[in-house]
Amino acid sequence: MSKNVIRSITAIAVLFCLVWLVGLGWAVGEYYAGNKEKVPERSTATNEVKNTKGLTIVALGDSLTRGTGDETGKGYVGILMDEIKEKTKRPVQLTNLGINGQRSDQLRKQVQEKEVGRQIEKADLVLVTIGGNDLFRGGQGLNDYGTGDISTIEKKYLENLKVIFEQIRRNNPTANVFFIGLYNPFIDLDQGKEMSKVVRHWNYDSAEISAAFPKIIFVPTFDLFELKVNDYLYSDKFHPNSKGYRLIAERVASLLTW
Structure with missing residues (x-):
């Protein structure tokens, strides 16, 4: 070819x-x-999809819930809210129902109000501070801590606390509830050591009440203030300052599951 x-x-x-x-x-x-x-x-x-569902917080209780003494005005509730926003990148809605000077019998009535119940019903997280005004009573507790009166006062306090928790659970069976324990602002005074025994006893009994309810967590704060109490108190020597509130907020934040 x-x-x-x-x-x-x-x-x-x-x-x-x-x-x-x-x-x-x-x-x-x-x-x-x-x-x-x-x-x-x-x-x-x-990888850019984020959980945008908001978190609803309801704060109940006394002046610690209001943040009295915090120079920044946030209190532990505001500091905790900032921490949650930073960690979760989720929007947070806060309803702060705290009242300065509130006692447990007054909070017991408050949580039974219809509108308060509606707010609790919507909450993902409930924060509670109560008991300081029952125990200390503007300093009167320092005078009768060794008498039978303090036992009577505690009994009424624990009864109120139980009803408060029952009402919260009635309105919202699933929200995490963080109950902030008591610290002793008078630990450096002459009666301070004896008062600390009373505070620890109240904390123990109220923690037992908390443990009887699902998802109600007792948050201890006594140890946070015990060694350097004056470093963490406002000028009134009773309420926390901004550093003290931050300690409380960090303690609560450490218990949260993000």
Whole structure:
């Protein structure tokens, strides 16, 4: 066979091959054009999806819930809210129902109010501070801590606390409830050591009440103030200052599951 014949056959074969490839490319293009909607697109934003569901907090109790003594005005509730926002990147709605000077019998009445119950019902998280005004009574507790009167006062306090928790659970069976324990602001006074025994006793009994309810967590604070109480108190020597409130907020935050 001559070289010219071989070259002609080769050329024809290459030509047919090119025609076949062009036809294949056209057919594939037509297929994807006609089935464009059926081809799933790969998502490039999978790792960018965030949980945007908001968190609702209801704060109940006395002046510690209001943040009295905090130079920044936030109190432990505001500091904790900032911490939650930072950690979860979720919007937080706060309803602060704390009342300066409130005692347990007054909080007992408050949680039974219809509107307060409605707020608790919506809450994902409930914060409670109560008991300091029952025990200390503007300093009067320092005078009768060794008498039978203090036992009578504690008994009424624990009864009120039980009703408060029952009402919270009646309105909202599932929200986490953090009950902040008492500290002793008078520990450096002459009667301070004896008062500390009373405070620890109240904390123990109220923690037992808390433990009887599902998802009500007692948060101890006594140890936070015990060694350097004056470093963490406001000028009135009773309420925490901004550092003291931060200690409480950090203690609560350490118990949260993000």
